[in-house]
Amino acid sequence: ELKVEQNPLFLSMQEGKNYTIYCNYSTTSDRLYWYRQDPGKSLESLFVLLSNGAVKQEGRLMASLDTKARLSTLHITAAVHDLSATYFCAVDRTGTASKLTFGTGTRLQVTL
Amino acid sequence: DARVTQTPRHKVTEMGQEVTMRCQPILGHNTVFWYRQTMMQGLELLAYFRNRAPLDDSGMPKDRFSAEMPDATLATLKIQPSEPRDSAVYFCASGLGTGAPEETQYFGPGTRLLVL
Numbered sequence: 001e002l003k004v005e006q007n008p009l010f011l012s013m014q015e016g017k018n019y020t021i022y023c024n025y026s027t028t029s030d031r032l033y034w035y036r037q038d039p040g041k042s043l044e045s046l047f048v049l050l051s052n053g054a055v056k057q058e059g060r061l062m063a064s065l066d067t068k069a070r071l072s073t074l075h076i077t078a079a080v081h082d083l084s085a086t087y088f089c090a091v092d093r094t095g096t097a098s099k100l101t102f103g104t105g106t107r108l109q110v111t112l
Numbered sequence: 113d114a115r116v117t118q119t120p121r122h123k124v125t126e127m128g129q130e131v132t133m134r135c136q137p138i139l140g141h142n143t144v145f146w147y148r149q150t151m152m153q154g155l156e157l158l159a160y161f162r163n164r165a166p167l168d169d170s171g172m173p174k175d176r177f178s179a180e181m182p183d184a185t186l187a188t189l190k191i192q193p194s195e196p197r198d199s200a201v202y203f204c205a206s207g208l209g210t211g212a213p214e215e216t217q218y219f220g221p222g223t224r225l226l227v228l
Contacts, residue, residue: 041221042203042219042220042222043205043219044219045216045218048214048215090155095211096209096211096215097207097208097209097212097216097217098145098160098207098209099157099160100157100217101157105154
């Protein structure tokens with residue numbers, strides 16, 4: 001059974017600081033997703049990471065994938081309040097963007 | 113702006129009642145997913161369809177849940193009879209279903225279900 005673990009589960013950080021969210025998964029996969037969810041809202045796709053060593057960046061967020069270590073990271077640079085949300089990683093079990101197993105989520109709170 | 117739509121957005125019902133949730137996928141997407149989100153279990157895949165055919169419903173309690181796609185623009189998830197433990201947010205998502213490198217799933221706004 002595929003397990004996807006994120007840490008930390010909750011992260012409170014000050015504006016302007018840097019931090020990293022970690023996503024570990026238990027079986028091989030070549031496709032990993034990061035999603036954002038605002039409170040009471042839907043999920044928004046942030047990144048799709050496809051291969052070992054993949055790195056993608058959008059604004060203050062940068063995601064990377066190490067398939068050998070079965071690890072993905074979401075790095076936040078110089079956090080701003082608007083980044084406050086819950087971030088999920090999800091692993092594709094089929095390679096066809098179908099059966100996603102989601103991590104527990106990391107609730108990020110950026111304080112002034 | 114293409115979006116997945118879901119109705120109703122909120123539903124309060126009593127235990128034992130039938131609940132029907134509806135989803136309209138993004139036009140042109142041939143894969144539809146149903147997820148359930150709870151505080152305890154997180155996000156779970158219940159079932160998914162491709163070209164209206166069910167591919168996997170292993171995440172769905174079979175005795176009370178059923179999912180169908182009557183046509184390419186409508187997916188339904190039914191619970192009969194509903195129980196308090198079914199209280200959750202149910203998300204529908206859709207995707208192109210090609211397995212292309214950048215393919216992702218697009219989520220609807222969710223149906224927030226409360227069973228009393």
